[in-house]
Amino acid sequence: MGHSGWKWGNPQPQGNTLNHLEFGPGVGYAAGEFGTLLRTENGLGWTGIPTGTRANITDLRAVDADTVIFGSGCVMRRSDDRGDNFRRVPFVAREQNCPSPLASFHFPTDQTGYVVLADGSVSKTTDGGQSFGGKREIPGTQAAGGGGAVPSDVFFVNDSTGFALAAGTLFRTTDNADNWVPKATAPGAALNSVFFPDPTNGYAVGANNTILKSTDGGDTWNPVAVPPDAAGGNLTRVRCANANVCLFSTESGDKVLRTTNGGTTVTAVDPSPRPIFAAAFASPTTAVGVGQHGVTVFSPDAGTSTATPAFGGVGDRLGAGEDIDLTRLRATDAQLVHAAGTRGRIGRSTDGGRTWSTVQVPTAQLITDVSFPDANTGFAIDTSNALRFTGNGGAQWTPIDTGDTPGVNAIYANDRNTAILFTDRGIYRSTAAADTSGGGTTFEAIDNSKVRRSQFAEYDRTDGQVLFAWGPTQLWTSGDRGATWRTVTGPVKRPRYRAVDFVSARQGFALTTDGRVWTTRNGGRKWTELAGTGTNRATDLAFGDARNGYLTIPDWAGAGAGGWVLATSDAGKSWRPQLLGPSSIVTGGLKAPSATSAFALGSGAGRGADLFRTDTGGNLGDVSAITVKPSVRRLRRAGRVRLTVQLNPSVSGVRVGLFARSGRSTRWTLVQSGLTTAGKLVVDARVRATTRFIAQWPGDADRNGDGSPITTVTLRR
Numbered sequence: 001m002g003h004s005g006w007k008w009g010n011p012q013p014q015g016n017t018l019n020h021l022e023f024g025p026g027v028g029y030a031a032g033e034f035g036t037l038l039r040t041e042n043g044l045g046w047t048g049i050p051t052g053t054r055a056n057i058t059d060l061r062a063v064d065a066d067t068v069i070f071g072s073g074c075v076m077r078r079s080d081d082r083g084d085n086f087r088r089v090p091f092v093a094r095e096q097n098c099p100s101p102l103a104s105f106h107f108p109t110d111q112t113g114y115v116v117l118a119d120g121s122v123s124k125t126t127d128g129g130q131s132f133g134g135k136r137e138i139p140g141t142q143a144a145g146g147g148g149a150v151p152s153d154v155f156f157v158n159d160s161t162g163f164a165l166a167a168g169t170l171f172r173t174t175d176n177a178d179n180w181v182p183k184a185t186a187p188g189a190a191l192n193s194v195f196f197p198d199p200t201n202g203y204a205v206g207a208n209n210t211i212l213k214s215t216d217g218g219d220t221w222n223p224v225a226v227p228p229d230a231a232g233g234n235l236t237r238v239r240c241a242n243a244n245v246c247l248f249s250t251e252s253g254d255k256v257l258r259t260t261n262g263g264t265t266v267t268a269v270d271p272s273p274r275p276i277f278a279a280a281f282a283s284p285t286t287a288v289g290v291g292q293h294g295v296t297v298f299s300p301d302a303g304t305s306t307a308t309p310a311f312g313g314v315g316d317r318l319g320a321g322e323d324i325d326l327t328r329l330r331a332t333d334a335q336l337v338h339a340a341g342t343r344g345r346i347g348r349s350t351d352g353g354r355t356w357s358t359v360q361v362p363t364a365q366l367i368t369d370v371s372f373p374d375a376n377t378g379f380a381i382d383t384s385n386a387l388r389f390t391g392n393g394g395a396q397w398t399p400i401d402t403g404d405t406p407g408v409n410a411i412y413a414n415d416r417n418t419a420i421l422f423t424d425r426g427i428y429r430s431t432a433a434a435d436t437s438g439g440g441t442t443f444e445a446i447d448n449s450k451v452r453r454s455q456f457a458e459y460d461r462t463d464g465q466v467l468f469a470w471g472p473t474q475l476w477t478s479g480d481r482g483a484t485w486r487t488v489t490g491p492v493k494r495p496r497y498r499a500v501d502f503v504s505a506r507q508g509f510a511l512t513t514d515g516r517v518w519t520t521r522n523g524g525r526k527w528t529e530l531a532g533t534g535t536n537r538a539t540d541l542a543f544g545d546a547r548n549g550y551l552t553i554p555d556w557a558g559a560g561a562g563g564w565v566l567a568t569s570d571a572g573k574s575w576r577p578q579l580l581g582p583s584s585i586v587t588g589g590l591k592a593p594s595a596t597s598a599f600a601l602g603s604g605a606g607r608g609a610d611l612f613r614t615d616t617g618g619n620l621g622d623v624s625a626i627t628v629k630p631s632v633r634r635l636r637r638a639g640r641v642r643l644t645v646q647l648n649p650s651v652s653g654v655r656v657g658l659f660a661r662s663g664r665s666t667r668w669t670l671v672q673s674g675l676t677t678a679g680k681l682v683v684d685a686r687v688r689a690t691t692r693f694i695a696q697w698p699g700d701a702d703r704n705g706d707g708s709p710i711t712t713v714t715l716r717r
Contacts, residue, residue, distance in 0.1 A: 003035065003054065004578040004699070005620035006600065009353040009611035011294055012315035013038060013046035016582065018290035021239075021278040024062030027082060028282055030290045031057035031070055034562075034582050039068075039083050043288035043298050044314055049083035050620065052701030054560070054579065063107045069129070071105060074098035076115075078129050086701060089129035091115045095653060096675060100143075104164075108156040114177060116151045116164060119143040122177050135177035138166045152192050157199045163218055165191040170204055172218050184221035186210045193237045201243035203263075205235035211248065213263050224263035232257050232268065241281040241303040253277045253291050260305050271297045271311035288314075318347050318358050318609055326609040329601050331591035332372050337599050339611065340367035344382070346394065350375055353599050353613030359394035371413040379413045379433070381421070389434045391416065400433060403441035409457050412467065412482070419443075420482045422456035422469055429482050451476070451485055458500070458588070466505040470497045475524065479505065491518035491527035499541040501549070501592075509549060509572070511541040516666060517551065519572060530572030532710045534659035534668050534694045538566070540585065544592035547571045548617060552585040552600075556698065557657030557673040563602045563610070565590070566696075566707070567618045574707040577657075577698040578618040583610050624649065624703040626656065628695045628711040635715045638688045643671075645695045649703070650679025656697040663689030690714045 008014040018032035030038045030046070035053040037060075038046045051057070055072040062068050069078045069089065074096060076089035091105075092098040100119040107113035111128045120141020123132040137144035138151050149167040156162030160176045168189055171180040184204065191206035196218075204212040204221065209231050211224035226232070232250035235257065240246035248257035248266075253275025255268040271279070276291040287302035289311065302309040318324045326339040326347055338359075339347035346359040346367060361367060365382035372378035378394060381387045385408050388397040402408070406423040413419040419433035421443060430442040445452060455471040462468075467478045468488070473496055475488040490497075495512055502508035510518045510527070515536025518527045535553055543549030551566040556577045563580035581602050589601030596617045602610035624647060631642040645656050658671040658681065671693070672683045685691075692710045699705030 005616040010356045011317040015294040020060040021280045022062040025065040031060045043282040050701035071102040073101045103151040197240035230268040239280040247279040328588040331593040334597040401441040426452040488524035542592040548595040576705040576707040626706045645681040647679040
């Protein structure tokens with residue numbers, strides 16, 4: 001993942017859009033949106049690399065076999081061990097709101113590098129990015145005082161000779177960027193990318209199918225003709241295996257242009273049904289492409305003279321390329337997981353969410369719910385109330401008559417015989433659900449007048465087979481496999497439930513619609529609020545045991561919407577934010593079958609299904625701690641209090657959030673979301689009533705996030 005201890009289950013290798021692809025000796029990297037960075041040795045197997053940033057990566061270079069550098073806005077990071085550890089590259093003074101962001105950079109050697117900013121400023125390093133010296137600005141740019149041209153790319157063939165693109169002009173320097181000389185123009189077409197496979201031969205590409213080629217070290221450039229049947233529009237990148245064999249990426253991603261004879265002819269290839277935004281050579285003969293929502297393709301012969309190279313997909317995607325919208329997760333245990341979906345599809349994993357396959361139920365309807373008591377035995381019900389049974393893991397399905405049951409919202413199967421339907425009006429149960437020999441339905445309504453009048457939306461099963469079921473305002477439990485039910489007292493007088501999860505017959509947790517979280521240790525006879533969440537916006541809840549659980553939240557501390565969860569490992573005393581991906585977690589899409597194992601389902605427009613898993617409790621990196629210390633803990637009258645948020649170990653320049661809940665209010669508010677200095681964030685807050693404070697941070701590439709327990713400032717008038 002790169003942002004927490006959650007990993008991608010579907011699609012594989014991951015699902016964030018990739019726009020950059022670079023190969024060095026024996027290693028390659030792909031990067032793109034949401035701070036995503038991946039490493040590969042050959043383009044077939046990929047490993048996620050934590051970057052510590054959620055911003056889109058805008059430039060990437062594989063300098064040598066060990067060194068990789070990426071940039072985004074005001075941030076640049078360098079690793080000399082293939083991404084295992086990164087350090088800051090201080091090309092600008094500050095990493096937030098710098099005067100001009102990064103446009104492009106290039107390191108022709110391990111120690112020598114050039115950085116070009118969006119305003120045209122140029123700087124050079126000779127110590128691997130530890131320090132920089134100013135060089136001549138790119139002509140025609142803001143920094144040069146000559147206009148509004150914005151640089152798009154830079155490439156150096158050695159320590160002193162390089163090329164830069166700005167608008168439709170290609171510039172060359174032969175004196176360490178002390179001077180820039182225009183060498184080529186593309187009238188009416190912006191140039192986007194320049195690349196030299198060797199010091200003599202170079203290519204530059206841009207809008208309107210522009211390809212320029214040089215065979216004399218960049219002194220002269222000539223256009224390369226692109227025939228109408230290969231036209232790609234705006235060409236965004238060029239990468240070559242040698243002087244004759246090159247790939248040209250397009251902005252639309254619907255095709256990749258290719259030449260195998262130095263530009264004499266240019267043809268188009270269509271590597272994937274999904275857009276491919278970057279293509280490069282992993283070896284002299286093999287090529288890789290990456291693109292929309294993480295699609296990755298591989299060709300074993302794109303570098304050969306074959307007229308039509310073969311491209312195949314890398315990794316897996318539910319539906320074999322056809323998007324499947326999934327709506328709900330069910331985890332039988334830490335290994336067996338299912339997800340209900342559209343058009344009769346079910347996502348299925350038997351290895352703890354590492355890989356997923358598609359099961360087809362014979363219906364065109366949305367699958368409302370699915371229940372598998374074991375890997376072979378399962379039930380699925382769709383939105384038309386059609387129930388089906390499988391005894392072979394979904395290979396074949398048998399229709400089951402449910403009679404005139406009201407609308408079914410959830411189904412639970414204890415085994416092939418005992419199945420329970422939770423409906424808009426009551427609970428229906430069968431003890432011979434898979435037996436169709438007698439004809440007619442075997443489901444009967446629970447003989448309880450109050451149950452029959454109640455709406456049931458969801459259920460929860462404990463390890464001891466005790467069941468809990470709830471609707472908008474009522475919570476019920478059964479200790480005899482659903483034969484009889486009794487009500488459970490709620491945490492407040494008129495509760496409205498959003499989610500309930502019991503880990504045993506006595507220990508349970510509830511999320512009410514006002515955003516508060518509650519726990520009980522005696523089966524609901526008494527509830528206690530877990531007040532230290534810092535939010536009232538949780539949408540779902542799941543606990544793996546009495547101490548470890550999660551809340552889904554739409555965003556955190558103003559950091560932006562995404563797949564956020566809050567995790568606890570101390571029974572809800574403190575909560576640490578974890579970021580899974582760019583898409584929000586759907587209601588019903590969070591399950592925790594054990595203390596460390598959990599699954600999550602994210603869904604965003606046009607993305608299909610994002611499935612995540614963790615077997616580490618969502619934790620990544622070394623342990624950290626965050627605390628809140630007020631300047632005073634007691635006030636005689638309303639006044640200002642200085643609160644110091646401290647990270648240990650001390651980490652500067654990372655975002656922390658400070659939250660407050662004042663007086664008798666049940667609402668949490670964000671006091672401040674800010675960046676630490678020397679590991680601290682100091683906030684002056686006005687206290688008008690007894691106020692509870694908590695602080696949280698999501699961690700970074702090296703350290704796990706943390707949340708503080710409640711700190712109270714008491715006001716006694």
